[in-house]
Amino acid sequence: MRATVIHGPRDIRLEDVPDPEVRLATDALVRVVASCVCGSDLWPYRGVTETSEPGRIGHEFVGVVEDMGSEVATLKVGDFVIAPFALSDNTCVHCRNGVHTSCERGAWWGGRDEHDLPIDAGQGEAVRVPMADGTLVATPGMPDDAAIPSLLTLSDVMGTGHHAAVSAGVGPRTTVVVVGDGAVGLCGVLAAKRLGAERVIAMSRHSDRQEVARAFGATDIVEERGDAGVARVRDLLGGVGADSVLECVGTKESMQQAIDSARPGGRVGYVGVPAGGAELPIRQLFGSNVSVGGGVAPVRGYLEELLAATMDGSIDPGRVFDLHLPLEQVADAYAAMDERRSIKVLLRP
């Protein structure tokens, strides 16, 4: 089959690789229907993180079960399934606590399973899925083609935006600020709206992203950044600051923006992978009683809830995909996201 391999900075290739097959009794073999490029895939693409040797890449995909091992109990051949960006057994104590990203048997796409067998990544034609019962969630019936973009966001960005909102304590009548207008930030707007927020202020300078933010439920857009952005947010919120702030970028500046935008006693929910130097200013947090929670999103734990909301039409997060390309053009997909010509690119094998 063909799968995406990263060789180094800005060197993305679609290559012929061995066909995956069921190796363990708990495996499923999934034919990929759609995958996509994540903001975090741009880190090795840009050389921010090192690529020491060529490796498979991509951790978001949906597809159809083609084969499975004898012990897989919750799936059947022909099921349409959603794969979260992390593998988990869904039974250990951490999974039961809802923190599937800390699963005792957890693994990552493109990595190794507990038997040290290689795991395929998402940007390819097929994937061997270890711990299939724990990792995959099947849709009720075969979805329409039009539903696929929204279902694909449940692999990562919608669950991650939801995690930011939950971690920031968003609920009915909450005032919310979302820092970051990437796909995760936009999904954070949608999640906050869905959870009942009264006011959702999206911080964005890009008209295309502002448009999606408004469609997702943003009540206000703030284009300013830094101190000017904080002043504008406070002005919109009666001088008080927000109850809940979703930090969806991961830089020191964006985290500071988020903390400064919270009211005393407010909560910052962060899901941006922390980039260099992003320590937290504890004295400021102490004095203002602003709390900080979140982290790598346990999207598996949210999947059933968000799948139901997607299927019944309450949310349509698939709008974050503003470019659809065939898998052959995966290198173009990376370039489009790198150059911010696209919010998020969907790939079809």
Add this chain to the structure above:
Amino acid sequence: MRATVIHGPRDIRLEDVPDPEVRLATDALVRVVASCVCGSDLWPYRGVTETSEPGRIGHEFVGVVEDMGSEVATLKVGDFVIAPFALSDNTCVHCRNGVHTSCERGAWWGGRDEHDLPIDAGQGEAVRVPMADGTLVATPGMPDDAAIPSLLTLSDVMGTGHHAAVSAGVGPRTTVVVVGDGAVGLCGVLAAKRLGAERVIAMSRHSDRQEVARAFGATDIVEERGDAGVARVRDLLGGVGADSVLECVGTKESMQQAIDSARPGGRVGYVGVPAGGAELPIRQLFGSNVSVGGGVAPVRGYLEELLAATMDGSIDPGRVFDLHLPLEQVADAYAAMDERRSIKVLLRP
């Protein structure tokens, strides 16, 4: 009257100062019945923070209203009152949000009020209390002398320990670790027990403090610190870590101990004033989804609830006072706490 003045490191004096009187229509004049020394008073005492000029000290006291201005509506002369460690109007948006320490008109004992008039501190014979309606809470009737130590803890340490527990999300069936065996940490044990914690592990090396911790509801004592302490906690909790960790010290080491003791997805509630270098390790927090919340405790917001619990005998936090001295011996009180001969010293004018 006589009041305590700090002149510099280890230079605490009881001096004659002007008698306070009602200056504003919203003032009350309170005759102090009992006050005490706080762990944070030891910072200037030890020279960790600078004393640039002699200043009043003490921010915890209870007493009786002797006089008040014409606009004070919720108190009457003769009321026994509890003074939280921060002054607040109890009406602004931050107070309504329960964050009285961020009150728009907030002030501090020994500081200046909004008219730049000096405010007395707590370790003296009497205190002019600005914003008396907002700041003070009267007990229902005159308490027994035996109840005074517990009521005095509501000025700070009991409310602060409670804030740590609330910020750490303690509730029914929670597993809890308390880092710090000072008066605040011990009150944190009591607060966690009161909030329904199933397991409360107190980290303490001192037999006298261990005894109070057990009386307050600790189910386990861990004497080890650092990695050995974390290993012992995990061992006690089935290898998982605690749902809630109360950080009641404020050093980099104690915060790290707290974070390391939390399970993935767990919560650290911190109330220790952050000492130098206590930045938070965001990459570790991100990977484990451990959240950090808390700060300077808005004890005024908890006062009615904790007063009711004290009056009905549900809690008896006054046990943290293991030394009672007359105000004349205030310098001895500081020395006893500095040398850890006493957990906390109560002073009677």
